[in-house]
């Protein structure tokens with residue numbers, strides 16, 4: 627059985643600021659990032675008579691790919707529903723889509739979906755559900771089972787603080803559904819750790835992310851702090867962000883993901899420039915993986931931004 631615990635921590639110079647990077651991109655060659663944390667529960671648990679896993683979402687999502695790895699490792703069938711697959715993508719598979727197909731993903735359209743709760747009410751679907759021998763997992767692992775692996779992440783961070791004698795830690799990570807940030811803050815507090823989690827919404831407004839937090843946890847004492855931002859349009863190509871991503875790589879020698887990290891690290895940089903961070907407070911950024919998805923993003927960015935540089 628593979629182990630996904632204990633990712634290393636890199637200490638880097640981030641445009642003049644000291645930054646610790648929790649390298650969840652290095653958890654395991656195939657099963658990495660926050661999706662590996664979210665799905666660790668299913669990796670470690672005996673899945674009993676379950677013979678198929680079903681999930682849904684975008685046709686390039688990191689969760690889609692990670693579940694294909696999980697199903698391969700656990701020898702389960704894998705069915706995935708999405709809105710649309712362009713004929714260009716079908717003819718030229720790339721990125722997460724390509725690698726998930728290589729792992730025997732059976733990808734279908736919602737129109738052809740026999741499960742009405744996925745076809746019509748998938749936004750409300752936020753709990754794993756077992757029907758017969760099929761296990762249904764909500765989009766992006768936005769469900770309670772994700773707490774298990776994210777708690778392991780919290781324990782690793784607490785242990786790192788002990789070893790390095792760090793008293794005050796500010797942890798920053800960019801959010802999609804906010805599941806990782808929320809469960810991380812909750813696990814830290816539940817383990818009597820005082821680290822603060824700070825995040826930013828990459829897929830919608832600050833209010834959208836707050837609502838996501840409330841849907842997962844009604845007690846807002848557990849909610850991470852959300853940085854202000856102008857609305858981000860998720861997945862929309864922004865040549866400035868691409869340029870920043872290239873600079874990041876030169877500056878840090880680390881490959882970050884192209885969907886969340888440029889937004890996250892750019893806001894972190896602004897935050898550091900504008901606010902005086904307590905000198906005693908250490909700062910840690912969580913690298914949440916997603917590198918497989920860069921292949922398709924780079925292709926799109928090169929087409930769009932080539933003439934700009």
Ligand SMILES: *Cc1c(COP(=O)(O)O)cnc(C)c1O
Nearest residue numbers: 688801802803804805806915916
């Ligand atoms: C899924 C993902 C996120 C967002 O995680 P949430 O728990 O939905 O907030 C961020 N970064 C990467 C690389 C991801 O794959």
